[in-house]
Amino acid sequence: MASWAAEVLQSEVAEGKKLENASRFPRHGWVVPLDHRFPERRNQKIRPRLGQLPQLMPLFVRYLVWYLYTRARGRKPWIDCITMMHGKQMYGVPLGGIGSGTIGRGFRGEFCRYQMVPGIYEYQTVMANQFIVTIRDPKGHTLYQKVLSTHSKSKKGLGSWDWGFSGADGLYCGLYPRSWTVYNIKEQSIRLICRQISPVIPHNYKDSCLPIGVFVWNIENHNSEPRDVSIAFTFKNGTGGSEDKNGECWSEVFERVHEDTKAKGVVLHQTLRSVNLRYCLAVKEQPGVSVSNCPGFDPLGPGDTVWNDLKLDGELDPRDVPLTKTRKGEERAVAVCGKCSISANSSGMIEMVLTWDMPQIVFKSRGVTHTRRYTRWFGDEQTAAQEMAAYALYHYKQWEDDIEAWQNPILQDKGLPDWFKSAVFNELYFISDGGSVWLEMPQDLNASLPSYDSRVEYGRFAYLESHEYRMYNTYDVHFYASWALVMLWPQLQKSLQYDMAQWTTSADLTPRTHLFHGNKGVRKLANAVPHDVGDPEDEPFVRINAYQIHDISFWKDLNLKFVLQVYRDHTFFKDQDYLTHMWPICRAVMDRCFTYDRDGDGLIENEGQADQTYDSWIMHGPSAYCCSLWVAALAVMVEMAAELKDETEETKFAEALTKAKITLQEKLWNGKYYKFDNCDAPHSNSIMSDQLVGHWYLSLSNIGVEVFRRDCVKSVLELLYEYNVLQFNNGEMGAVNGMNPDGSIDRYTMQSEEMWVGVTYGLAATMIFEGMVEEGFKTAEGVYRTVYEKIGLGFETPEALYGEHKYRAIGYMRPLSIWSMYYAYLLQQKKQSTQTVEKVTDDTPSPLLSVRSVSGVAVSSDSSSDVSQ
Secondary structure: OOHHHHHHHHHHHHHHHHHHHHHHOOOOOOOOOOOOOOOOOOOOOOOOOOOHHHHHHHHHHHHHHHHHHHHHHOOOOOOOOOOOOOOOOOOOOOOOOOEEEEEEOOOOOEEEEEOOOOOEEEOOOOOEEEEEEEEEEOOEEEEEEEOOOOOOOOOOOOOOOOOOOOOOHHEEEOOEEEEEEEEEEEOOOOOEEEEOOOOOOEEEHHHHHHEEEEEEEEEEEOOOOOEEEEEEEEOOOOOOOOOHOOOOOOOEEEEEEEEEEEEEEEEEEEEEOOHHHHHEEEEEEOEEEEEEEEEEEEEOOHHHHHEEEEHOOOOOOOOOOOOOOOOOOOOOOOEEEEEEEEOOOEEEEEEEEEEEEEEEEOOOOOOOEEEEHHOOOOOOOOHHEEEEEHHHHHHHHHHHHHHHHHHHHHHOOOOHHHHHHHHHHHHHHHHHHOOOOEEEOHHHHHHHOOOOOOOOOHOEOOEOEEEOOOOOOHHHHHHHHHHHHHHHHHHHHHHHHHHHHHHHOOOOOEEEOOOOOOEEEEOOOOOOOOOOOOOOOOOOOOOOOOOOOOOHHHHHHHHHHHHHHHHHHHHOOOOOOHHHHHHHHHHHHHHHHHHHOOOOOOOOEEEEEOOOOOOOOOOOOOEEHHHHHHHHHHHHHHHHHHHHHOOOOOOOOHHHHHHHHHHHHHHOOOOEEOOOOOOHHHHHHEEEEEOHHHHHHHHHHOOOOOOHHHHHHHHHHHHHHHHHHOOOOOHOOOOOOOOOOOOEOHHHHHHHHHHEEEHHHHHHHHHHHHHHHHHHOOOOOOOHHHHHHHOOOOOOOOOOOOOEEEEEOOOHHHHHHHHHHHHHHHHHHHHOOOOOOOOOOOOOOOOOOOEEEOOOOOOOHHHHHHHHO
């Protein structure tokens, strides 16, 4: 139960009172008091059931041998099943733009999850990284000084500081890419509202890649006399690990002016894993706000110099602080402080910024040096952090205007449930905090690319499958997540696709052993779409396909997912160059897929292996999942061939489609749903939640022709809602992957009894598109309520939930598919009322352009809407 103070704050938010003025406090988002405790704690200690062990034991043995070998070579396994991470029930909106490193924050104010080393997460709460408030009366007496942290006194230093702000007197609201933290200092009649802003803005390809977090402090003085209020911001070198004590860290003060904005602060120079890194703290100096700084103090010491300076006059005194480099065993922290005088019953504002600059990066193998995209505008290594700080303090108001212009149409749509308004934005955290990198292309490769290739102008983008499954651009999962990119940053989706197209046609014949069956194979065959583009602990973009549990050159879904994305993307972009470039690759990968039809019946067959994204759920012969993708891919090949006037291929794929549709009904349709697969085992009759995956893509791609029989689609959706949703955890946890016809959960394999968050969102989108709007939102609501409200895994949403006690793979890519729900909702609204959403016509360059005024997420090949230079 929230305390009285937190309840008052929550009621003021609900009633739209003072919080919503200067602080721009939203009416929607994920809102909790700072003393919040989640009602349920789960973990990843998953033990297979006895009946699941026979097919998994050989894998476990081979994995253990491979794991020990990998560790012995000084590498982290790309998936660590021995020392798995466990959710900390603490995270809020992270800091930073896309692809330049991120700093995770806790909803209680911690700086606690660092991704400075690309693709590698370090989970330390760094106690020296704090905000401190000092309140003084008109006579110069210090009335109050406190660390704005609910943590008790640190055991590793800073013992002179006053810790333990009452969480009952604070409130947090997260609505990515912004958050708000309210501190109600009732004994001083002062309220602080800290607004955190990261420049993550759709269709903006400059500011969105900046490593920046802005903190705007709105200070309300409810006293009958003035108050001087100071906010100090402290930050130490490193990320909280042992390497912080390697020495050679130094700091300097600076002043920078951008336009009419003056930033004053401190830069902290250091190296992290032998790569240069700079942290920069700054405050905007303006009339009524004075700025002071401390260029160095020992975060392992008592911290009394900084504390006493602030307590004396609300300012930092930089005198007598040496600026020499630290020695081995030492750490360094710096601080900035803004101070303002606030009249009685009035308010003031202090604007701060944190930037970090790691312009060049290398991965573990150190074979290639990469340059981050933001260096195109901030390329001077000695001044980039300072320049970005001043730039941010000048531009953040425009960023907020742009963010609100994007978000408000969704937040103000009365047809959307409130929980969804929080979920659809907060799941976007993964775009920046999914280990993402946004890099300039190597110059030699860039010179060889055609001018229409998005990588020339927009660089290379990659993000991890998950914080734990450390592979970039895992393509079978990106298939689900890509809706967020295609709707919000379409040039990044294009760039990723051009990369995939290039690697698809190549081969890497390096031999290796695959862990599931122990079979020998090679890293990659030609005309097989890659599973991933590499592991940051190796050399991504050079050695692709880090995944080696199965021989993914023979996976049945990857090629089909490439073809479906090409068609979907083209319906969004209407980019003829893109379609023309991708067409021969689509033909090549589909020709490879034809070889998977062993018996010539028109359907591809699985080979009695888990040869698709459900990589422990074995499929035999034709399967509902892969054949859904197959039929959908054949359909879009017909459409693309017709547009490109390739009559031979159009006829070929049209005939194949006709044959496949007939066989699909004959072999897999049982009158109510498509069977899991076509073998004679009992699990063959499993009701799979993802059996309409192909229809999902076709529908939202506006294909315009009926591919899957409408009566069958209706029957499947109704059955899935009745069985996989309502009979799984009382309908309060999404759609379980597999359900038996008798209403029991399919426990044939571990993955069949899981609920996959991203798959549930995709199923919900299909329901919404087909007119089952209430059922679609109800299906997805259970996921949000569980993840964000019950088990506390928001901002590290896992791949999978079990009915009880367990989850798997925190910080996962697939939940970004929630954006397909919003697009399905727009299309459904358009169906219902052409007055709300203008009808899409043949001459419209994108199926989203007609909903620009409603959605705020429209995409277009017209670069005038993209901020890229």
